[in-house]
Amino acid sequence: MLRIENLTLERGNRTILKDINFTVNAREIYSIIGPNGAGKSSLAYTIMGCGDYRPNKGRIIFDGKDITDLPIWQRARLGIILAWQEPARFEGITVEDYLLLGIEKNRKEAEEALKRVLLEPREYLKRRVDKNLSGGERKRIELAAIFAMRPRLAILDEPDSGIDILVLDKIINFICDLKERGTTVLLITHRPRMALAAERAALICGGGYLVKEGDSQEVVKCFKNKSFVCPRFRQER
């Protein structure tokens, strides 16, 4: 479904992503794991087509179509949706408005989506998506929006950040539910337990190098044991 070919992203003299290659199959959960600053979020923004994240090299293929040069909203209309690590807040827009934006949905679906992220619709639908929501609440609403939109590919950037550890399992269940509903999930995380929700995974290290790809157990083991050498350090030596 999603094929990343030789993706390279540079900022000035700095390489953010270096020759990244991997493939995500339809209806699977695929994890991108790596330490802070490895370039995981940059990879998510590049796949989504965010303004400052135009790759210097490589291609992004979605369902056989080269989407590398498509604007963000056209990618969204193909069914690719990004749940941001720190979602934006909006003045004057209610949770209900937000959940019903863009792609055709109805109120019932919005309510169902809120329930899936453990938020009570009666309490939240009329609240505004502004600074009066906590980071965790805002994050859950972003996940609810993804659920309501039924995307073909959901890119979840650190879906557990800002959410208390007690509901981590619920978030993992939520991701599995997305898959059950037919959504392919690209899961960005630095938490091994979260990455294990995926069938397959890729490990990215500092400087945006993909150092291991394959079975998620093996990739996570490699990450936890630090049994990899980042090519950037190899070069510096």
Added chain:
Amino acid sequence: MILDDYQIMLNAYEEAGGRPSVFKDLRIAHLVVHREKVLASHSVEGLILNAKGTDSGVDIDMSVEEGIKIAHPVHLCFGVLPKEGRQQIKINALIKKGGQIKILAHCVFPNALRVQHIMDAKIVLEDNAVFCYDEVHYHGLTGGVEVVPTAEIKVGKGARLSTNFALTKGRVGRLKIDYRAEVERYGVLEMVTKVYGYGDDKIKVRESARLIGEGARGLIKSRMAIREEAQSEVVSELAACAPNTRGHIDCTEIVQGNAKAKAIPLVDVLHEKAQVTHEAAIGRVNEKQLETLMAHGLTEEEATYVIIEGMLK
């Protein structure tokens, strides 16, 4: 003739977002003014509402009796229906100790090519009074209106005053707001202005408050969106003069096309135990908000519209 004007005023009032049925409800105090004519006036117990036509407009005396809470919002409708005209409204409002009132005012100039609307208000809130003034304007689509509202406000001890000025549909024309307030001990003041300008609209807003009593609070908030050749200048001024006073200025202006925006926060802190903060964001639509909505499938134009509409809501 007056009846015709009345009906047309109600139509314009409805177009501006009002509900004409409120003028038939005897529980609701109201006032309908066209140019210098009082077309309808109704008061309720505990509220004195006197309106008198003058050569150029209407003088209004309004007072709420001590300890009385006016149960339903009072509806005011001011307008000039012809293409040309001038209307000068003078309001003297007194909310006596512990009195409470909410006012919903609509100012409508749907056909204006050369209309001037001037409002001079003197508002006094005695101790522990509550006054909420929501004002919605509709100036039509030609930009031929000049609106100059000024207000001198005194907020007594423990009293609360909030103003919400909204001009977000149709053209603005020329707008020059000048509100000045003084807030006494533990009084609270909140002034919010929301305006959407385009064409060659010119917007000038000056809102100023002095927190003179211990523990007084003040918030001055403005939301502007301007495009094409429109210009806006927002001066928000807060002076904290007494211990434990707190103030905040919050200004956002979204600028598109050749529009020009200026925001001037003026902060005066005259006591070591006082604090005033300010935040301002002037410029294009926030990139992250834009991309978040575009990632929901909205085009840039659609996303911009949603963000501006939300901000001005």
